[in-house]
Amino acid sequence: MADAEPRVAVVGAGVVGSCIALALRKRGAAVTLIDRDEPGRGCSYGNSGAISPGSVAPLAMPGVLSSVPRMLLDEESPLHLPLAYLPKAAPWLLRFVASAQPSRVAVSAARLAALHAGALDRHEALARELGVPELFVRRGHLHLYPDARALAKDAAGWRLREHYGYPFRRLDRDGILAMEPRVGARYQVGVFVADHATIVNPFRYVQAMVRAFTARGGRVRREDVRALANLGDGRWRLASAGTADAADAHFDHVVIAAGAWSRRLLDPLGLHLALESQRGYHVQFQGGRDTVSRTVVLADRKIFVTPMEDGLRVGGTVEIGGLQRPPDERRAAILARIARETFEGLAELASTPWMGHRPCMPDSVPVIGPAAGRPGLWLAVGHGHLGLTDSINTAHSIASAMLGARSVAR
Numbered sequence: 102m103a104d105a106e107p108r109v110a111v112v113g114a115g116v117v118g119s120c121i122a123l124a125l126r127k128r129g130a131a132v133t134l135i136d137r138d139e140p141g142r143g144c145s146y147g148n149s150g151a152i153s154p155g156s157v158a159p160l161a162m163p164g165v166l167s168s169v170p171r172m173l174l175d176e177e178s179p180l181h182l183p184l185a186y187l188p189k190a191a192p193w194l195l196r197f198v199a200s201a202q203p204s205r206v207a208v209s210a211a212r213l214a215a216l217h218a219g220a221l222d223r224h225e226a227l228a229r230e231l232g233v234p235e236l237f238v239r240r241g242h243l244h245l246y247p248d249a250r251a252l253a254k255d256a257a258g259w260r261l262r263e264h265y266g267y268p269f270r271r272l273d274r275d276g277i278l279a280m281e282p283r284v285g286a287r288y289q290v291g292v293f294v295a296d297h298a299t300i301v302n303p304f305r306y307v308q309a310m311v312r313a314f315t316a317r318g319g320r321v322r323r324e325d326v327r328a329l330a331n332l333g334d335g336r337w338r339l340a341s342a343g344t345a346d347a348a349d350a351h352f353d354h355v356v357i358a359a360g361a362w363s364r365r366l367l368d369p370l371g372l373h374l375a376l377e378s379q380r381g382y383h384v385q386f387q388g389g390r391d392t393v394s395r396t397v398v399l400a401d402r403k404i405f406v407t408p409m410e411d412g413l414r415v416g417g418t419v420e421i422g423g424l425q426r427p428p429d430e431r432r433a434a435i436l437a438r439i440a441r442e443t444f445e446g447l448a449e450l451a452s453t454p455w456m457g458h459r460p461c462m463p464d465s466v467p468v469i470g471p472a473a474g475r476p477g478l479w480l481a482v483g484h485g486h487l488g489l490t491d492s493i494n495t496a497h498s499i500a501s502a503m504l505g506a507r508s509v510a511r
């Protein structure tokens with residue numbers, strides 16, 4: 102890499118950091134992508150693969166306060182909060198509830214709509230460019246409800262989609278079966294969103310990004326970054342566990358894309374983001390990928406059923422339990438049981454559980470861009486339930502803001 106190239110460190114090689122590193126390298130920056138783990142092994146490993154630009158409704162919608170207590174008491178609820186964690190979660194939860202005011206929801210939805218715009222076509226083009234076009238499958242998403250009453254509970258979210266120009270089609274039971282013949286009798290009402298897509302192996306997608314990045318001369322380092330410091334001359338120094346301070350630890354720009362762990366790096370700098378982990382689970386069946394032909398959402402239970410290239414993945418659950426406690430295997434077991442009840446043919450199949458930390462802001466809107474008052478420090482944090490979808494526009498946004506017209510698309 103030439104000396105004149107701006108030196109950039111991206112901390113975190115999830116889908117967000119990897120996509121940013123590639124976009125910056127394409128514009129000619131000398132980029133080092135740093136992760137303590139193999140790239141793509143964080144939250145980005147086990148998501149449901151949905152590219153959902155129409156998901157403009159934030160998680161905190163009006164009425165959330167009245168439904169939370171019932172959800173917390175129901176063992177099978179999509180929302181789970183271990184009581185011991187409640188005192189720690191309380192400040193974030195209060196901000197979450199405050200975000201559900203209608204005026205704030207309107208602002209969040211507008212921001213999400215702007216962030217999602219064009220994501221579908223950009224992911225399709227990127228998958229092609231990376232040499233993995235087979236990972237991008239554009240067959241729409243089918244959302245399922247037991248009845249019209251259940252659908253009515255989500256009416257505000259569907260209205261927002263319509264408002265932002267994402268069309269959908271309502272289906273009766275026959276319409277559901279015509280699209281997905283193996284859906285069980287519980288589901289009588291469907292909503293089909295045609296212009297949505299699925300990445301059928303999110304981990305392989307990140308790996309392909311990182312391969313393209315290194316092929317263009319980007320560097321990947323496996324380090325646990327412990328701290329960053331502003332050197333006062335416009336540069337930043339990273340300190341990693343077990344590595345001596347070296348000249349190549351100095352950068353003109355640092356992008357924090359460390360997912361749910363980002364606060365550990367930002368708090369010591371006085372940057373206190375309201376970031377909380379929403380732990381999500383999946384079970385992946387060995388086989389069973391022909392159970393459905395596209396992403397199917399059991400909307401009343403907030404569960405995504407995805408035909409991945411290596412098996413059927415059933416993902417969901419919001420567990421507010423922090424970064425430390427071990428996964429609760431009961432959450433994954435509930436997902437497996439619901440899937441087996443809904444679709445025939447899964448009873449005999451073995452399944453593997455997984456848990457990951459969604460990095461979530463109270464209003465569902467990620468923080469993307471330069472950190473105020475800290476030149477050279479950039480944030481790409483808090484992508485919540487939509488980090489795969491929004492990785493691509495986050496990367497474009499950071500790359501254009503940092504490098505402006507340096508559009509060296511090599």
Ligand SMILES: Cc1cc2nc3c(=O)[nH]c(=O)nc-3n(C[C@H](O)[C@H](O)[C@H](O)COP(=O)(O)OP(=O)(O)OC[C@H]3O[C@@H](n4cnc5c(N)ncnc54)[C@H](O)[C@@H]3O)c2cc1C
Pocket residue numbers: 112113114115116117118135136137138139140141142143144145146147148149150151152153324325326327358359360361362363366380381382383405416417456457458459460481482483484485486487488489490491
């Ligand atoms: C069950 C489930 C289903 C989901 N489904 C979807 C979906 O269908 N569509 C969608 O768009 N989104 C989905 N998501 C959300 C999406 O997966 C996340 O928003 C996204 O993965 C966040 O990406 P990230 O790069 O910010 O974080 P991560 O993937 O967690 O990456 C952060 C990286 O930073 C590294 N790191 C952290 N601290 C340090 C440090 N100090 N030093 C070095 N490295 C560090 C970690 O090792 C990790 O690799 C889902 C999430 C879950 C849990």
